[in-house]
Amino acid sequence: MAKAKDTKSDSGAITAYSVKTKTKNVPMVDPVIDVKSGRYIATGKDADGNKMAAIMSKATAEEHIKNGNAKKGTGWS
Template identity: 45%
Template sequence: MAEIQLTAYNVKTKEKNVPILDAVVTKTAKGAYMVQGNDGKGNKLTTLCGEEKALAAIKAGIAKQGW
């Protein structure tokens, strides 16, 4: 399996594909998976991802499970 990398769009700096640091995966009320973290410069990042990618990131140790 390829290297898993969680990225998001940074609204403040308008950068795409910014790596998420200190990621925490949570479930929304409708069952979607949401990744929250920061970019290392103090900006918060949030993105939605699929179940497969979210669970793979938790298993690989890239993100913490938040539920």
């Protein structure tokens, strides 16, 4: 059984854990990826408007931006 990644679903959208609803792989709406202290952090909201965040690798962040799943935020060089 293959393990699913927390920051990527089959549709290509960025997903994360929702602390408020305690559910995994919730798709983010309009995610923005910032670079803070060398970490790539996607921030956005779920369909209900709850704030979410996901930390990912540089390669994953660049792939999401290239595919149009997210926008670049602050900290990119």
